[in-house]
């Protein structure tokens with residue numbers, strides 16, 4: 001590990017599979033200790049980037065450094081600096097969780113450390129099943145075992161590739177908790193996801209990828225505040241035949257007595273409420289604000305077919 005080097009530095013990375021440009025000219029610098037979410041629809045190139053970083057796939061061009069070490073030239077060094085929780089659940093059906101973790105230590109070339117194995121078994125609530133065959137574990141336990149395996153050698157940089165795809169809500173929250181804890185302990189975390197709420201809940205920074213290209217990299221909070229806008233929805237005591245004049249362009253009637261008006265500033269909201277109140281005291285008012293989802297959908301609008309695939313991927 002080189003002092004002061006970024007956990008990950010990707011420069012002009014491209015990866016082709018025949019005619020498919022899976023990753024196109026990606027530049028990315030990950031900061032020490034951050035949780036970075038790489039967000040994009042299915043097929044966007046997320047796993048390909050991770051595989052290139054982990055040395056499982058060779059870049060067509062460009063370079064990748066992990067803590068200052070080149071992932072192609074110094075493969076042995078870099079693979080020990082990072083941990084990878086793969087997208088697909090792969091497990092050794094005949095070993096117990098305890099054995100799997102021990103074997104993984106051997107594979108990573110670290111000294112057998114049974115204390116560390118037991119610590120991980122406890123940390124991931126696998127202790128009671130430590131000596132059961134892995135094939136008998138629930139899906140959630142298998143997924144937790146995968147995370148534990150990625151951590152046996154205490155990596156400083158952890159990749160989670162779609163950690164909660166196909167995982168129930170309960171376990172999803174558990175995994176978020178694990179990520180927060182690791183980040184609090186100083187591990188840099190990069191996760192890929194096509195769940196917007198996951199990026200919104202966990203990430204310090206968000207990168208949006210589409211068709212192999214990074215379309216945007218920004219602090220989650222600034223992304224949200226820069227794009228702050230929303231809608232005022234008011235249920236009126238009277239029926240209308242058209243949206244009232246003096247409301248912002250884009251105002252529509254959801255039904256004859258429900259007005260939905262877009263806002264961009266706090267002033268817009270005041271003005272909308274003033275005009276609406278002149279029609280009668282509303283029975284109900286709600287003010288909605290943009291979520292990361294709206295921003296994401298806007299960004300991908302330019303590529304309707306990929307958005308279609310994204311939606312497909314989301315319905316489980």
Ligand SMILES: Nc1ncnc2c1ncn2[C@@H]1O[C@H](COP(=O)(O)OP(=O)(O)O)[C@@H](O)[C@H]1O
Nearest residue numbers: 017020022040041042043044045046047048049
């Ligand atoms: N081994 C491979 N051979 C051929 N095409 C591949 C291979 N791996 C990925 N691709 C293609 O590269 C693109 C990016 O895939 P991937 O990185 O898996 O996307 P994501 O992880 O964002 O869903 C897709 O078009 C996919 O079909």
Ligand SMILES: [Mg+2]
Nearest residue numbers: 046047087162
């Ligand atoms: Mg993937």
